[in-house]
Amino acid sequence: MSRHNENMTPKRIIIDTDPGIDDSLAILLALASPEVILEGVTVVHGNCSMEQGTLNALAVLELAKASHIPVAKGCELPLVQPSLLAPETHGNTGLGYAQLPSPGSRPIAQHGCDFLIEKIMSNPGEITLVAIGPLTNVALAIRKEPRIVQAVRETFIMGGAIRHEGNTTPLAEFNTYVDPHAAHIVYHSGMPITLTPLDVTYQCVLRAEDVERIKVAGSEVPAFIEDATRFYMEFHDEYQGIQGCVINDPLTLALTFAPELCNYDEYYVDVDISDGVSIGKTFADIYKVTGNPANMKVALGVRPRDFIELFLDRMEKLSSKIP
Amino acid sequence: MKKRIIIDTDPGVDDALTFLLALASPEVKLEALTTTQGNVTVEKGTRNSLAVLELLGVSHIPVAQGTSLPLVGPLRASDQVHGQSGLGNARLPEPTNQPVPQHAIDYLIERFLAEPGELSLFAIGPLTNLALAIRKEPRFASAVKELVIMGGAIREGGNITPQAEFNIYADPHAAHIVFHSGMPITLIPLDVTHKTMLYSNQIDRLKTIDSPVSRFIVDATADYVRYTESKTGIPGCALHDPLTLATVIAPELLTFEEHFVNVDISGGVSTGSTFADFYHTTGVPANMKVALDVRGDDFVELFLQRMENF
Numbered sequence: 291m292s293r294h295n296e297n298m299t300p301k302r303i304i305i306d307t308d309p310g311i312d313d314s315l316a317i318l319l320a321l322a323s324p325e326v327i328l329e330g331v332t333v334v335h336g337n338c339s340m341e342q343g344t345l346n347a348l349a350v351l352e353l354a355k356a357s358h359i360p361v362a363k364g365c366e367l368p369l370v371q372p373s374l375l376a377p378e379t380h381g382n383t384g385l386g387y388a389q390l391p392s393p394g395s396r397p398i399a400q401h402g403c404d405f406l407i408e409k410i411m412s413n414p415g416e417i418t419l420v421a422i423g424p425l426t427n428v429a430l431a432i433r434k435e436p437r438i439v440q441a442v443r444e445t446f447i448m449g450g451a452i453r454h455e456g457n458t459t460p461l462a463e464f465n466t467y468v469d470p471h472a473a474h475i476v477y478h479s480g481m482p483i484t485l486t487p488l489d490v491t492y493q494c495v496l497r498a499e500d501v502e503r504i505k506v507a508g509s510e511v512p513a514f515i516e517d518a519t520r521f522y523m524e525f526h527d528e529y530q531g532i533q534g535c536v537i538n539d540p541l542t543l544a545l546t547f548a549p550e551l552c553n554y555d556e557y558y559v560d561v562d563i564s565d566g567v568s569i570g571k572t573f574a575d576i577y578k579v580t581g582n583p584a585n586m587k588v589a590l591g592v593r594p595r596d597f598i599e600l601f602l603d604r605m606e607k608l609s610s611k612i613p
Numbered sequence: 614m615k616k617r618i619i620i621d622t623d624p625g626v627d628d629a630l631t632f633l634l635a636l637a638s639p640e641v642k643l644e645a646l647t648t649t650q651g652n653v654t655v656e657k658g659t660r661n662s663l664a665v666l667e668l669l670g671v672s673h674i675p676v677a678q679g680t681s682l683p684l685v686g687p688l689r690a691s692d693q694v695h696g697q698s699g700l701g702n703a704r705l706p707e708p709t710n711q712p713v714p715q716h717a718i719d720y721l722i723e724r725f726l727a728e729p730g731e732l733s734l735f736a737i738g739p740l741t742n743l744a745l746a747i748r749k750e751p752r753f754a755s756a757v758k759e760l761v762i763m764g765g766a767i768r769e770g771g772n773i774t775p776q777a778e779f780n781i782y783a784d785p786h787a788a789h790i791v792f793h794s795g796m797p798i799t800l801i802p803l804d805v806t807h808k809t810m811l812y813s814n815q816i817d818r819l820k821t822i823d824s825p826v827s828r829f830i831v832d833a834t835a836d837y838v839r840y841t842e843s844k845t846g847i848p849g850c851a852l853h854d855p856l857t858l859a860t861v862i863a864p865e866l867l868t869f870e871e872h873f874v875n876v877d878i879s880g881g882v883s884t885g886s887t888f889a890d891f892y893h894t895t896g897v898p899a900n901m902k903v904a905l906d907v908r909g910d911d912f913v914e915l916f917l918q919r920m921e922n923f
Binding site (some may be wrong): 365366367369370401403426429430433434435436471474475563564565566 | 680681682684685716718741744745748749751786789790878879880881
């Protein structure tokens with residue numbers, strides 16, 4: 291279990307997301323963690339449409355009484371591939387069975403990719419980017435302002451599957467499959483990346499009995515988590531034979547302040563963008579056959595129950611703070 | 614009514630000749646240039662654009678700098694065809710003007726959304742800026758009155774790989790985005806541009822006019838002609854990019870067909886090749902007008918006349 295080091299300056303983070311059930315849990319985890327300051331949310335297509343994702347992000351921030359955090363709308367289509375959304379996984383609203391009131395707040399006028407560029411460039415070395423959806427916004431930002439790869443402090447990406455099977459095709463993980471060309475741009479950009487692939491996220495299963503433990507009286511947060519994850523668990527059971535739900539994005543977020551939850555290896559990682567059955571597949575040059583230098587840290591080992599306990603503890607604390 | 618145009622460009626010798634032809638043509642009002650990587654790096658392209666506009670005394674025309682890399686692949690810019698500066702042997706003074714502060718992507722979005730259906734876009738380099746504008750602003754594609762692209766090779770062989778033409782090959786994914794965007798497109802492929810050869814002896818005609826413009830053309834094209842001759846034995850250079858303006862100044866010289874045209878982005882040997890669905894095998898409706906024949910000599914003559922009278 292991570293120790294909150296009171297002496298460490300909180301990390302300033304921006305979350306690029308397609309909320310999305312586990313994305314929403316990641317947003318809540320960020321708000322529940324004093325080790326990070328959430329300075330903005332940029333929305334991308336993916337689990338649901340970008341428009342729906344924007345409403346969800348605003349609604350989740352409102353639920354957590356954090357509406358001061360700016361939400362910026364990003365890209366609604368992948369770069370090259372046709373649109374692919376995941377209503378069977380996240381429901382028609384993207385939040386499973388959860389029904390949040392229509393948000394009163396609005397997104398900012400600035401495009402998500404420009405928000406990323408402006409925040410990163412005006413705070414060089416300060417901003418940690420947590421990208422937990424398809425990488426379209428990030429790729430567009432990099433192509434528009436190449437210097438963000440040096441100016442960003444670090445980038446945590448939820449995506450890929452290295453030694454693990456795919457969850458969207460037999461070979462590919464969802465975020466990468468939805469926009470493999472964007473992933474290609476980001477992976478080869480020189481950005482300092484920590485990748486959280488299915489290899490580790492699929493070990494982090496949130497079970498019904500875990501969710502039961504976040505029952506804090508008088509808070510709407512536990513009910514939201516319960517309703518959102520119940521749909522997600524039904525999907526995992528029906529489609530993948532898993533009892534519980536895999537919470538990919540919260541693990542990615544947790545690594546920004548509790549990196550010791552995982553073990554990492556540095557590899558040259560690439561993504562297949564050729565038009566065949568392997569499109570969207572990520573692979574690491576384990577035996578260094580390409581001669582290319584490592585371009586990212588990849589989380590390949592995790593202590594799942596330590597992470598789940600951390601997550602539950604933070605959700606309980608958040609629920610106690612918020613009516 | 615003058616056609617109001619913005620040119621997205623990677624100058625580039627024949628790009629520069631296109632600016633000249635646009636400014637020499639009363640049918641056209643050149644309103645801005647946006648630069649992309651392609652023939653040269655985007656920084657060189659911006660410099661060359663500003664320098665050529667200054668040579669022609671039209672520095673009020675804004676230049677907006679765009680993307681420095683294609684979407685996915687490596688940068689394909691090289692010194693081979695267009696020389697180290699990108700303008701062959703032409704030596705223009707360092708421009709005194711600056712590009713506008715706005716990124717080309719945002720400049721294009723702003724201009725076209727401000728006057729939807731009023732401005733035409735001429736894309737004579739890789740399509741990276743356009744693709745990113747399309748993806749950043751979903752309303753951009755329908756705001757463009759028409760898009761004329763120099764690119765592709767339909768029945769003609771490629772000029773950078775056996776199957777692919779340079780602009781498309783340099784960013785095939787951007788081409789894919791643009792081709793499928795719904796924008797009204799006119800394609801000017803190698804099929805027609807290879808028939809618009811400006812020969813050395815015709816360039817000699819310009820030598821007699823000893824003006825800054827004629828000297829520029831002679832100097833800029835010298836390397837380009839040498840390169841073409843070394844590859845094909847033909848002592849001349851194709852007026853690829855200028856031919857796009859024929860759609861405005863002499864459309865009767867071109868023969869068009871409407872087809873569904875696609876680009877290969879598979880990553881194999883056909884990457885960047887463009888092909889038309891002539892026999893409707895895909896069932897996909899036509900997405901562009903393609904120029905498949907041209908009275909090339911007549912176009913070159915028209916070009917020379919306009920240059921002589923500059």
